[in-house]
Amino acid sequence: MKQFKVRLTETFLGDMLDIMFYILEKSGSSDVSRRFYNEVLSTIDDRSFGADSYEAYHPYPGSPKYRRIYFGNYIIFYVIEDNWMDVRRILWSGVENSKKL
DSSP states (O other): BBOEEEEEOHHHHHOEEEEEEEEHHHHHHHHHHHHHHHHHHHHHHHTTTTTGGSSOOEEEEEEEEEEEEETTTTEEEEEETTTEEEEEEEESSSOOSSSSO
């Protein structure tokens, strides 16, 4: 199974900061926010092995082949370019589920 190099885009990092500040505000704990960040990065790293083997998603005609990682109440979107896994966004999925921080 091929491992891809991971590249986090500025948009992804901005999304992460917004989420981390929200978690910090709601929980009052920087540890919870930091744990969320570390778990997201670990999940992305795990997916870097065979990242191209997951289903492609085309949100609109002519879009790149996005792939998704489901993480708790969030969806992480990435694309494969050469040997890189470009992580582009992390967005709230709009669905509550049982994954706890």
